[in-house]
Amino acid sequence: MPTERRWVTLTTKGASQMNELVKMLQKAAKDEHAAVIQYLRHAYMLGEGEEACEIEAIARDEMRHFWMLSRWIRKLGGTPTIERNPVDLGGTAISDWMHRDEEAEKRAIALYRDYIAHIKDPALKADIERILADEENHREIFAHLAGKFRRLQSAEGRVPPQSEAPSLLPADREALEWGVRHEYTALLQYLFHSFMVKDEEASRQLELQAINEMQHFGWLAEELAGKGREMPLEPHPADLSLEPSSMLRADIKLEQDTIRKYEHFIQRVQDAKLKKLLTFIQNHEMYHEGLFKRLLSQLQG
Ligand SMILES: [Fe+2]
Ligand SMILES: [Fe+2]
Numbered sequence: 027m028p029t030e031r032r033w034v035t036l037t038t039k040g041a042s043q044m045n046e047l048v049k050m051l052q053k054a055a056k057d058e059h060a061a062v063i064q065y066l067r068h069a070y071m072l073g074e075g076e077e078a079c080e081i082e083a084i085a086r087d088e089m090r091h092f093w094m095l096s097r098w099i100r101k102l103g104g105t106p107t108i109e110r111n112p113v114d115l116g117g118t119a120i121s122d123w124m125h126r127d128e129e130a131e132k133r134a135i136a137l138y139r140d141y142i143a144h145i146k147d148p149a150l151k152a153d154i155e156r157i158l159a160d161e162e163n164h165r166e167i168f169a170h171l172a173g174k175f176r177r178l179q180s181a182e183g184r185v186p187p188q189s190e191a192p193s194l195l196p197a198d199r200e201a202l203e204w205g206v207r208h209e210y211t212a213l214l215q216y217l218f219h220s221f222m223v224k225d226e227e228a229s230r231q232l233e234l235q236a237i238n239e240m241q242h243f244g245w246l247a248e249e250l251a252g253k254g255r256e257m258p259l260e261p262h263p264a265d266l267s268l269e270p271s272s273m274l275r276a277d278i279k280l281e282q283d284t285i286r287k288y289e290h291f292i293q294r295v296q297d298a299k300l301k302k303l304l305t306f307i308q309n310h311e312m313y314h315e316g317l318f319k320r321l322l323s324q325l326q327g
């Protein structure tokens with residue numbers, strides 16, 4: 027009897043520690059998610075140029091961190107989260123945006139240093155150390171950019187007032203805003219499904235298509251920012267099914283609805299360049315639909 031009780035105590039303790047660890051990683055994943063959106067919005071508002079590319083590259087690093095953390099959450103028996111912690115989009119001068127991004131990096135550095143002190147698993151510790159090294163590098167880049175834009179003190183360093191924004195027809199704006207929100211949703215949904223599905227081929231394919239949706243997101247958000255409009259920050263509701271066939275059925279439905287919606291926009295948008303872009307993206311979605319259908323029939327054997 028005493029042995030049995032001891033066993034129970036130990037496993038309970040183990041489970042609660044595991045739970046604690048999952049919660050820590052989920053918090054970090056929500057921060058990484060926020061960083062991706064905050065930095066992308068800043069990069070797109072900056073428009074084309076060396077600095078925007080640099081910030082976009084940092085956002086891609088944060089996406090990789092999100093992916094690494096989510097994979098660990100799954101490995102530890104938890105459920106990855108697609109929730110996002112608050113983003114800091116205050117400030118009107120670019121130097122101010124860069125300063126806020128630097129502050130976000132400082133918070134991440136403090137968080138990961140604290141995690142490293144508490145994590146015992148050597149593989150997880152190594153991954154967190156790798157993430158921390160990235161954040162330290164990012165902090166330096168943002169500090170440098172904040173200084174650079176502060177020194178510029180010119181029209182370049184300021185956000186153009188709304189009155190100077192190029193014109194954008196309502197139909198074109200609606201297509202872009204809907205598209206950004208949709209692509210954000212698709213990317214989160216496919217990533218979540220890729221984390222949860224056990225079948226390796228399905229997981230890899232879902233991950234690849236999530237990356238493709240992220241490209242779509244970038245193209246549309248950049249287009250919107252080029253017209254002086256802020257990218258929407260909220261996705262549509264995502265399907266978080268846990269059973270593989272339900273996941274794929276939801277993914278197929280999302281693609282079908284999207285193909286129809288893009289068709290509707292293609293007929294209505296005025297800008298020829300935008301029409302071409304939407305047609306190109308719609309073509310990818312048709313590929314996704316076919317791919318998900320094949321994966322579903324493979325899974326159903
Ligand atoms: Fe990060
Ligand atoms: Fe897409």
Ligand SMILES: [Fe+2]
Nearest residue numbers: 281310311314
């Ligand atoms: Fe798609």
